[in-house]
Amino acid sequence: MQTGFILTYLMLPVFLEGCCVGGHQKRQSANVDLWGRQLKTTNLHFRAVEGEMFMVPCVNVTGVCRERSKSSPITCGNMFPAKANHSGNYTCDTGGSNMFLFLQVVERSSLGCVDPKESSKILLNAQGGNITCPGRSCMNNSDVIWYKGDRxxxxxxxxxxxxxxxxxxxxxxxxxxxxxxCDRQIIEQGVIWTFRRAVSVKVIPHYAASYPPKIVDPDANATKEVELGQTYTLTCEVHFPVEIYVPAVVRWFMNYGGNMKNMTPLHMEKPQHNTKIFEECIVIQTAIIEEVTPQHLNHTYTCIASNSVGNSSATISLKKKNKVKWPSLVGYPFVCLLLVTGVVVILHVKWLEIQLFYRSHFQHGKHDEDEKEFDVFLSYVWSPSSAEVEGGATLSFLSGPDNDEEARLSWINPLNIEEGGSIQTPLEVLLPQVLEVQWGYRLCLLERDVLPGGAYTNDVVNAIQRSRMLICLLSADYLCDSNAVFVLESGVQALLQNSALKLLLIWTSKPAKSLIPLEPPLPTMVQRALMVLPSLDWTSGKFSRGAICSFWRSLKKAMPKHREQSWFHA
Structure with missing residues (x-):
């Protein structure tokens, strides 16, 4: 008794679902036809119906099929509506060898029995459904292979x-x-043809609507702003529950004087349908008012949407848009004069900074190398540690050529390695060796290259005139030294008079750059120049390979064009 109960329980789904216990569709090998016969893999013969969708499967073909007389090739896996001019013999790429595709597109009227309903099918979600291969009743062979797309x-x-x-x-x-x-195989004159038919399937949640349409836009009793004399588009967006027996209808009406009983249909554009939402269909209906007149403001406009359940409506009115009138400056001479005066004052106050910024960043004249005696005039003030390090500070140079820019920049050691100590070499000691010995620039130092006994001011002005570039090493000691500040001030004046001069500031200590109160105070021209002149930072005590390379690379880029092509002085 128990055994019989179990067998009945196992067999029950078979009687209830028919063949739906599992997937029982015939599986066909790529090289065997529906009757188990071996196929030739070098040739494919397909037949399609004009107007139906068609796709070359990518089972044997892996790429594009081309024919000499056809301008558009056929790519496997791409779906397109079959046309008569698609018929032809194609050569397909299979990733190593050629395969020939023979395609015939036949007219629908030549099929004998045609049922347009077979080309489309509507199925209800969550229920069972059948899809029939078109022409099934006209064909003796009922064996077919089904595909969804290319699978x-x-x-x-x-x-x-x-x-x-x-x-x-x-x-x-x-x-x-x-x-x-659905693919059938037909044998004609010893050739096996695959007759491919297409069925467009649409799944819907239900056959009939369960609620009236919903108008999303416009809102009921809304007011829209319009411009007189301009075109205005009335837009109505409606969400309909999906149904197949009653079409979704949306209309625009004009109500004269706002009277809902006196309605006139408006000329409407073709509605736009969108089915992004499975449960609903979106319809957008527009009506265009070619030119808005004052009479249009006296009427109201109603959008009415209807389906098998009921109607929905939304009414709007139009009002004139008030244009914003901006006050004319011509009508207010005082405002115009005040604006011009403000611009003039700003230019007058910032004119020096504008000139210095432009001349130092964008306008550098070209020199004849023989016109200038020196490449760089270097101005600095000895710090207390400079005298201690100067005598024993040396650089470890690279021997021989080196094409690695990082190596060329990072060998400059800011520590006095030869003395075995950790005394940091001040920049005023290190920089002259780099500029002259390593980079080969002709350097002007007041204590070395200017004869003693002359007037200091004349010596400074002449040295700047004889140099292509002025570099000032700024520190708290420098800005408190009147002679050093005079050099900087003279360089600023020379820059304003001669755009060919390059001027670079190198801050050797951060507190100095913050411009704390100094004694004596800096000249106004110098204070304003410090804010716009090109500058680099040499931060004491923070030396890493990356920081060293970055500083020397930026300095090399700011230097004037070298008289020789090599970086290194012979």
Whole structure:
């Protein structure tokens, strides 16, 4: 008794679902036809119906099929409506060898029996459904292979079966929407043709609507602003519950004087349909008022949407848009004069900074190398540690050529390695060696290259005139030294008079750059120049390979063009 109960329980789904216990569609090998006969893999013969969707499967073909007389090739896996001019003999790329595709597109009227309903099918979600291969009743052969797009339905893991040329889906899902292909094989004059037909399937949640349409835009009793004399578009967006027996209808009406009983239909554009939402269909209906007149402001406009359940409506009115009138400056001479005066004052106050910024960053004249005696005039003030390090500070140079820019920049050691100590070499000691010994620039130092006994001011002005570039090493000691500040001030004046001079500031200590109160105070011209002149930072006590390379690379870029092409002085 117990055994019989178990057998009955196992056999019950078979009687209830028919063939839906599992996927029972025939699986066809790529090299075997529906009757188990061996196929020639070098030739493919396909037949399609004009007007139906068609796709060359990518089972044997892996690329593009071309024919000499056709301007557009056929790519496997791409779906397109078949036309008569698609007929022809194609050569397909299979990734190593050529395969020939023979395609015939036949007229629908030549099929004998034609049922337009077979080319499309509507299925209800969450229920079972059948898809019939078009022309099934006219063909002796009912054996077909079903595809959804380019993938065989038999390879999908779901409950389905194929019987007598029909594909039965045990439970329809939303993803089943799409184009299905059914392939039959026909033998004509010893040639096996694959007759491919297409069925467009749409899955809907229900056949009839359960609620009236919903008008999303416009809001009921809304007011829209319009401009007289301009074109205005009335737009109505409605969400309809999906149904197949009653069309979704949206109309615009004009109500004269706001009287809802005196309504006139408006000329409307073709509605736009959108089905992004599975449960609903979106319809957008527009009506255009070619030119808005004052009479249009006296009427109201109603959008009415209807389906099998009922109607929905939304009414709007139009009002004139008030243009914003900006006050004219011509009508207010005082405001105009005040604006011009403000611009003049700003230019007058900032004129020095503007001149210095432009001349130092954008306008450098070209020199004749023989006109200037020195490449760089270097101005600095000895710090207390400079005298201690100067005598013993040396540089470790690279021997021989080196094409690595990082190596050329990072060998400059800011520490006095030869003395074995950790005394940091001040920049006023290190920089002259780099500029002269390593980079080969002709350097002017007041204590070395200017004869003693002359007037200091004249010596400074002459040295600047004889140099292509002025570099000032700024520190708290420098800005408190009147002679050093005079050099900087003279360089600023020379820059304003001669755009060919380059001027670079190198801050050797951060507190100095913050411009704390100094004694004596800096000249106004110098204070304003410090804010706009090109500058670099040499931060004491923070030396890493990256920081060293960055500083020397920026300095090299700011230097005037070298008289020789090599970096290194012979």
């Amino acid at each position: 065989a339905v038999s390879k999908q893991r779901r409950a389905l079966c194929e019987e007598d040329g029909r594909l039965h889906l045990c439970q329809v899902r939303e993803v089943d929407t799409g184009v299905y292909f």
